[in-house]
Amino acid sequence: MAFVITSPCKDEKAGECMTVCPVDxxxxxxxxxxxxxxxxxxxxxxxxxxxxxxxxxxxxLSPEQEVYLEKAEAFFSR
Known part of the structure; x- marks a missing residue:
């Protein structure tokens, strides 16, 4: 299981999440x-x-949010 960043982050990019992640x-x-x-x-x-x-x-994730998991998987598969 993993965490997924969803639509409220789109164009927000506050960045607190990056600073606390222990595995980058x-x-x-x-x-x-x-x-x-x-x-x-x-x-x-x-x-x-x-x-x-x-x-x-x-x-x-709700069915509407599933696209954000797919986006993350695609982002890291390049």
Whole structure:
């Protein structure tokens, strides 16, 4: 399981999540931050500090939010 950054982060890019991640799995993309699902250790530190409440656990995503997991997987597969 991994955490996923969803729509409230789009164009926000506050960045607190990057500074607290113990495994550096959060990367800034062109439109939002992305969490590498293969590196995330599910600690929840990023979720706790997100100022826009954009971070959800992979298995808690709504059907509308699934696209953000797909975007993260595509971002890290390049």
């Amino acid at each position: 799995c959060i990367v800034e993309g062109p439109d939002q931050f992305y969490i590498d699902p293969d590196v995330c250790i599910d600690c929840g530190a990023c979720k706790a500090v997100c100022p826009v409440d954009a971070i959800e656990e992979e298995y808690d």
